[in-house]
Amino acid sequence: MKKLENKVAVITGATSGLALEAAKLFVAEGAYVFITGRRxxxxxxxxxxxxxxxxxxxxDSGNLEDLDRLFEAVKKEKGNIDILYASAGxxxxNVPIEDVTEDLYTKTFDVNVKGTIFTVQKALPLLKDGGSIIMTGSIAGIKGIAGMGVYCASKAAVRSLARTWTLDLKSRGIRVNVLSPGHTDTAVFDVVSQEVIDQITTTIPLGRFGKPEEMAKAALFLASDDSSYVAGIDMYIDGGAAQY
Structure with missing residues (x-):
């Protein structure tokens, strides 16, 4: 039997990269998937x-009216949700503290934090008891990375939310977990020079970038009954990069 047979999943920000790969895998494992994207x-x-x-x-996950429209569509078409993967981010x-603007802060926190909070809140009436919530974190949530202070802080907030919501939702048996990728071979790095990529690779104990399908398999684990006793964790899929 497929791991997500007859399950309904919502994955935000799934038009590319890791979330798109997860959507493909969820469907292959029997789920019906709703995906969002801004374009x-x-x-x-x-x-x-x-x-x-x-x-x-x-x-747009930072727009509450858009979120209302998303979950109205889910309610109309399927009626409920088994898995919520709040992945939009x-x-x-390369924005040091001296160059941080209010617009940068607002843009980042509106999607990464506000968007995550209200995606989960608005999904709860449709989310089945015993369901799974996955949120996208990052190794940036526990590491100091020059020029990325606002982004790092936003991902640290996501990790904190998982701890609290695990307690808030315990009466419903809903598991809340964070999946935190490390450096992964996606289009984000298409504009990065090979020299920089080689330098980053030296900081990864496994000696390579991750693959999108490796992140998708981790998401499948957190979505499925394979992780039925896993709650409140931050799962690092990073080749060991954040662990030393």
Whole structure:
């Protein structure tokens, strides 16, 4: 039997990268998946890549009206949710404290923190008791990285929310966990020079970048009954990079 047979999953920010790979794997394992993205063209492309058992809803996770529209669509089409994967996130790099602006702060925290909080809140009426909530963190949540203070702080907040919500939702048996990727071979690094990539690689004990499918397998574990006794954790899929 497939691990997510007859399950309904919502994955935000799933038009590319790790979340898109997770959506593909969830469908392959029997789930029906709702995905979101801010740009309709990218959303249409992602839906086509996934191929079946998927609905795309254009939404910005930092916009509460968009979130209402997302969950209204889920309610109308499927009625409930088994798995919520709040994956939407953004970040600016190489921005030292001297250059941080209010706009940068607002943009980052609106999606990464506000968006995560209200994605979970608005999903709760549809989320089945015993369901799984996964949130995307980052190794940046526990590491100091020059020029990334705002992003790092936003991911530290996500990790803190998982601890609290594990207690808030214990009466419903809902498991809340964070999946924190390390450096992963996605389009984010297409604009990074090989010299920088080689330097980053020296900081990873396993000596390589992660693969999107490796992150997707970790998400599948947290979504499925394989992790039925796992709650409140921050799972690092990072080749050991954040562990020393």
């Amino acid at each position: 309709q063209s990218q959303l249409d492309k992602a839906v086509k890549e996934i191929g079946h058992n998927v609905t795309g809803v254009q939404a 953004i970040g600016d790099f």
